[in-house]
Amino acid sequence: MIGVFDSGFGGLTVLKEFLRVLPNYDYVYLGDNARAPYGNKSDEVIYEYTRQAVDFLFKAGCQLIIIACHTASSKALRRIQQEYLPRSYPNRRVLGVVVPVVEEAIKLSRYHRLGVIGTTATINSGVYKKELEKLRNDLEIFEQACPLLVPLVEEGWIDKPEANMILKKYLRPLKVKEIDTLLLGCTHYPLLLKDISRLIRLKWQLKDWLCI
Structure with missing residues (x-):
């Protein structure tokens, strides 16, 4: 059985892909909506929640956990792998999502100008820049x-005008840099x-501009 964990329901996008690609496995999804978002919390709090x-997922019977x-993934995964697993679950595995996203972005980028959007904690960690380089x-x-x-996503405000205004503000600096690939x-x-x-296609008509 495979466990998928996220700070809210965003990880359902990852679970959906697993169900499409690996439909023969059983899955358990855990979304920590009660304590979301994680992006504004300290490293120690993020680690403890993770x-x-x-x-919880290992006790539920999962042999593999994907931290969606x-x-x-950027703040707690390595410590989980290096400290917690050897001590508590030496025969089980925990994987993250950063490296697969980075590898796909490298394949997609034509002009090697990449943008990355993420939570404050993810961006401050520098993990994407490090893995890309x-x-x-x-x-x-x-x-x-x-x-x-x-x-905004957790509150169901995706289609609100305010969400579009905020998204436009966040993307504007990346548009100015003329990125060709955007990592979500x-x-x-x-x-x-x-x-x-x-918003991105208003300026660029590149086919492979987006990486998920």
Whole structure:
């Protein structure tokens, strides 16, 4: 059984893909809506919340856990893998979402100008820049923290005019940089994909401009 964990319901976008690609497995989804968002919390709090979620899913019978939350992946995953698993669950695995997103972005980018949007914690961690530069040293990387997007999604404000105004403000600095690929550094952001696509495509007509 595979567990999928996120700070809210954004990780359902990841679970949906697992169900499409690996339909023969059983899944347990855990969304910590009560304590979302994680992006404005301290590293220690993010780690503790993530550890609790991992423990819950392993006790539920999961052999593998996917941390779908980019904030938890950037702030807690390595410590979970290096400290918690060897001590508590040495025969089980926990994986994150950052590396797969980075690898796909490298494939998509034509001009090596990449934008990254994410929670404040994810952007401040520098994890995307670090992982991207491991694969290529000729990239121009522009990052933008978007602290209000997760609360907007969680509150169901996706279609509100206010959400569009906030999204436009966050994307404007990246449009000025003429990025060719945008990394969505949060599992909530695909739920805003329609508006993101519309706002970015106002200026660029590149086919492979977006990476999820």
